[in-house]
Amino acid sequence: MPSVLPRIAAALESTLAFLTDPEFEALLDDPEINNFALGNPQELPLPELVGALQQALEPRDKNWFAYKMNEESSRRTIAESIGPRLGVPFAPEDVFVTNGGFGAIAATLRAVAGPGDEVIFISPPWFFYEPLIVAVGAEPVRVRLQPPAFDLDAEAIAAAITPRTAAVLINTPHNPTGRVYPTQQLEELARVLTEASDRHGRPVYLLSDEPYHRIVYDDLRFTTPAALYPPTFVLYSYGKTLLSPGMRMGYIAMAPGMPGAKQLRGLLFLGQVTTGWAFANADLQHALPRIEQLSIDVGALQRRRDRVIPALLEMGYQTDLPEGTFYAMVRSPLEDDQEFSRVLRRHGTLVLPGSVVELPGWFRISLTANDEMIEPGLEGFRRALSEVAARA
Ligand SMILES: Cc1ncc(COP(=O)(O)O)c(C=O)c1O
Numbered sequence: 001m002p003s004v005l006p007r008i009a010a011a012l013e014s015t016l017a018f019l020t021d022p023e024f025e026a027l028l029d030d031p032e033i034n035n036f037a038l039g040n041p042q043e044l045p046l047p048e049l050v051g052a053l054q055q056a057l058e059p060r061d062k063n064w065f066a067y068k069m070n071e072e073s074s075r076r077t078i079a080e081s082i083g084p085r086l087g088v089p090f091a092p093e094d095v096f097v098t099n100g101g102f103g104a105i106a107a108t109l110r111a112v113a114g115p116g117d118e119v120i121f122i123s124p125p126w127f128f129y130e131p132l133i134v135a136v137g138a139e140p141v142r143v144r145l146q147p148p149a150f151d152l153d154a155e156a157i158a159a160a161i162t163p164r165t166a167a168v169l170i171n172t173p174h175n176p177t178g179r180v181y182p183t184q185q186l187e188e189l190a191r192v193l194t195e196a197s198d199r200h201g202r203p204v205y206l207l208s209d210e211p212y213h214r215i216v217y218d219d220l221r222f223t224t225p226a227a228l229y230p231p232t233f234v235l236y237s238y239g240k241t242l243l244s245p246g247m248r249m250g251y252i253a254m255a256p257g258m259p260g261a262k263q264l265r266g267l268l269f270l271g272q273v274t275t276g277w278a279f280a281n282a283d284l285q286h287a288l289p290r291i292e293q294l295s296i297d298v299g300a301l302q303r304r305r306d307r308v309i310p311a312l313l314e315m316g317y318q319t320d321l322p323e324g325t326f327y328a329m330v331r332s333p334l335e336d337d338q339e340f341s342r343v344l345r346r347h348g349t350l351v352l353p354g355s356v357v358e359l360p361g362w363f364r365i366s367l368t369a370n371d372e373m374i375e376p377g378l379e380g381f382r383r384a385l386s387e388v389a390a391r392a
Helices: 004-019 022-027 047-056 072-086 100-112 129-135 154-160 183-200 261-274 282-291 298-315 337-346 371-391
Strands: 095-098 118-123 139-144 165-171 205-209 232-237 250-254 327-331 362-366
Touching: 004 022, 004 129, 047 282, 072 095, 072 232, 072 250, 072 282, 095 100, 095 261, 100 129, 100 165, 100 205, 100 232, 100 250, 100 261, 118 129, 129 139, 139 154, 154 183, 165 183, 183 205, 250 261, 298 327, 298 371, 337 362, 337 371
Parallel strands: 118 139, 118 165, 165 205, 205 232
Antiparallel strands: 095 250, 232 250, 327 362
């Protein structure tokens, strides 16, 4: 048995148990079910995306579907678009076009960490950070955020850093809490990482997982740590902005001033190759100039948030308005979040139990539930709360 896979299986156990539960899977297509559980589309894809893909499928030369890597035109399109958006002048040669955020994270981890290294990640985490760190042979080290604010805690990260720390992996806007870290917290982090890098004589790289950086509410200004800390890799997926996660495209963007940039360019490329050709497909790269301009309707998501969260608060749930992402965390009225999720399920509303994302006693909702699901879904939340109140 390959040594790393049993550890990966252990790290993924609760996630896989939840996602592959036949009862849960059967409910996903049940028209009576209001799905607030996952960030999966509950509506047809953007027609503009479909049009761009249809056009990209028409071959214009013999190389149209030849092997694609980090194509020059794709790198330029991305660098020119994200430079002004993020306020960071990324060079096209520092952009790597991946098969989604998964590929971006996996290839970057492979480039900066290996056996003997530690990689710090933040909990509650996205399900796959720990397995992806284990997969490169490094040791995952978690730093927990404190509810209910879930602020980025630079001091707690500082305390977790050792001479073996190769990288810190953060996620803003944050899945599952919906927090968008303020500039001041990121500046604190940059200070802590600079000090640790100087102390240990090696750069502590920052992996900034930002697939939701275009999904922020209330005109909040998103700050990427790449603007504050040069040893930063921005990791992105188009799957969220387009709400089409089966279309696998994303990127790695290395911040200007990255130490050892020349060597890292080669390592990132090898990281892509050896994680199984982690480049975006030819058709997606052909469609990229149009795709880069597209986004789901963030205003509509915000209106949904502004209906759902105040309604939950009014019922007596404890939660907060997310600043970005599709997600919000809600405190479970029962200590056992799995049990409360089952109560909600019986009332037609699907959520993600907090224990699946290392936050027992909470549950996560996703605002990707479509408009038709919102009012019946809220009714489910109301009835579930009444049921457990009556039990008490
Ligand atoms: C925080 C975070 N990072 C990375 C990913 C991976 O994105 P993709 O599946 O588009 O590669 C996700 C997907 O849910 C996510 O929520």
